[in-house]
Amino acid sequence: MKRFLILAAFLGATACAVPIVLPLPLPVPEAEPEPMDVPQSAKARFVSSVEANGCSLTSANTDVIMSDAVLSREDLARVMTDLRSEGRAEIDGQAFRLTSGACA
Numbered sequence: 001m002k003r004f005l006i007l008a009a010f011l012g013a014t015a016c017a018v019p020i021v022l023p024l025p026l027p028v029p030e031a032e033p034e035p036m037d038v039p040q041s042a043k044a045r046f047v048s049s050v051e052a053n054g055c056s057l058t059s060a061n062t063d064v065i066m067s068d069a070v071l072s073r074e075d076l077a078r079v080m081t082d083l084r085s086e087g088r089a090e091i092d093g094q095a096f097r098l099t100s101g102a103c104a
Contacts, residue, residue: 045069046079047088047101055103057096 040048049069053061057080066076080096083089088100097103 042069042071042075043079043082046071046076047083047098050098051102055098056092058094 046065046069049065050057052068053065057065065071066073071079080089083098084091089096089098091097
């Protein structure tokens with residue numbers, strides 16, 4: 001019995017003397033943040049909508065552009081006035097035409 005106890009004590013002592021190496025967890029890559037939708041100004045929404053609809057605002061596409069750009073009649077009038085005063089648009093007959101950006 002003494003031999004068994006001596007053997008158990010010896011094995012216990014050697015087990016404590018051997019360093020136990022545990023694998024380190026691999027670093028977890030950080031997820032990229034999702035891009036935030038930055039609200040565009042009324043003017044930017046109007047310009048992108050008009051560019052997508054042939055670069056001109058006519059009586060035929062006014063409702064489409066207003067709903068696409070989420071503009072009221074007052075906003076539409078203000079934006080059109082601003083664009084004309086900046087030299088980025090003109091009235092061509094019965095149409096309001098952009099003259100800058102993708103429509104130049």
